[in-house]
Amino acid sequence: MKNKVTKAIFPVAGMGTRFLPATKSVPKEIMTLVDRPLVQYAIDEARAAGIEEFIFVTSRGKGALEDYFDEAPQLEQSLKDKGKTELLELLQSTNMESGQVAYMRQHKALGLGHAIWCARHLIGDNPFAVMLPDDVIAAEKPCLKQMVESYEQTGGHMVAAMEVPKDKVSAYGVLDLKEDMGSMVKVKGMVEKPKAGTEPSNLAVIGRYILAPTVFDHLSKKQTGAGGEIQLTDAIAADIDTDAGVYGYRFRGQRYDCGSKAGFLQATIAFGLARDELSGELEEFMHDILASRKAAE
Ligand code: G1P
Numbered sequence: 001m002k003n004k005v006t007k008a009i010f011p012v013a014g015m016g017t018r019f020l021p022a023t024k025s026v027p028k029e030i031m032t033l034v035d036r037p038l039v040q041y042a043i044d045e046a047r048a049a050g051i052e053e054f055i056f057v058t059s060r061g062k063g064a065l066e067d068y069f070d071e072a073p074q075l076e077q078s079l080k081d082k083g084k085t086e087l088l089e090l091l092q093s094t095n096m097e098s099g100q101v102a103y104m105r106q107h108k109a110l111g112l113g114h115a116i117w118c119a120r121h122l123i124g125d126n127p128f129a130v131m132l133p134d135d136v137i138a139a140e141k142p143c144l145k146q147m148v149e150s151y152e153q154t155g156g157h158m159v160a161a162m163e164v165p166k167d168k169v170s171a172y173g174v175l176d177l178k179e180d181m182g183s184m185v186k187v188k189g190m191v192e193k194p195k196a197g198t199e200p201s202n203l204a205v206i207g208r209y210i211l212a213p214t215v216f217d218h219l220s221k222k223q224t225g226a227g228g229e230i231q232l233t234d235a236i237a238a239d240i241d242t243d244a245g246v247y248g249y250r251f252r253g254q255r256y257d258c259g260s261k262a263g264f265l266q267a268t269i270a271f272g273l274a275r276d277e278l279s280g281e282l283e284e285f286m287h288d289i290l291a292s293r294k295a296a297e
Helices: 038-048 063-068 073-081 085-092 112-118 143-154 166-171 214-219 232-237 261-273 276-296
Strands: 007-011 053-058 101-105 128-131 135-138 157-163 173-180 184-192 203-211 246-250 254-257
Touching (some): 007 038, 038 128, 038 135, 038 143, 053 112, 073 085, 112 214, 128 143, 135 203, 143 203, 203 232, 203 246, 214 232, 254 261, 261 276
Parallel strands (some): 053 101, 157 246
Antiparallel strands (some): 157 203, 173 203, 184 246
């Protein structure tokens, strides 16, 4: 199939300082949302979209993340011996085949664009996905799958996009729209973390991308942008005037910013409520705690 996307890069080199002291010894991506590490949600979404090769751009101290992808034969045997088939299947569903996972170290924290560039030799001539595991997206049809399907029509570069409140826009990459076709927009400009008052719109880039390998040509120039970092947004924007162009895709789904404490807690509550075995107890607790806070006011 033309434009088939089978590789995804997961930049996971960040230090997770917003979650200190937890991240002193636990990589942020291993922190659990209900009972699964954050990164598992991104992997499941990637798998559902047809991704077969998973490339993690890591840094010092991310050993627990690499271990997480190993098979656990002793644990599996013990679950088998005890007849715990459901748990065994759950565990096995997270196993990766040998050769499906690759790790690339980002030796210096020079920005998201630089992290992606570090994986350049593992990407061939085909378009590939980038997934930021901090952005957790709950959706009936997984977000990356929605994008892969639309990408078959567009080609070029595609970024997930979402309208965000005015006062939050400057925390994101922001799109300048050339043409609005509903779920798809054609982009004529992109700015990383625009200064308040200079935002071209309130349509923000969310952490899912399908990129053509031309992005590496721009990243290899190592030009710095917002915050003095090599920005992925700038490398994508450099291709706006090409024939292939750049598209924003308004996905259907609920996004949680698990890079922030408030977002992580919201995702924990939402994913907890979505679980049959937890929702009753959790709802009752939330009702009671909110009522007692109100009574104390
Ligand atoms: C990154 C990207 C930004 C994007 C955001 C989405 O920023 O650089 O363009 O809008 O992810 O979560 P970060 O959150 O790493 O500062």
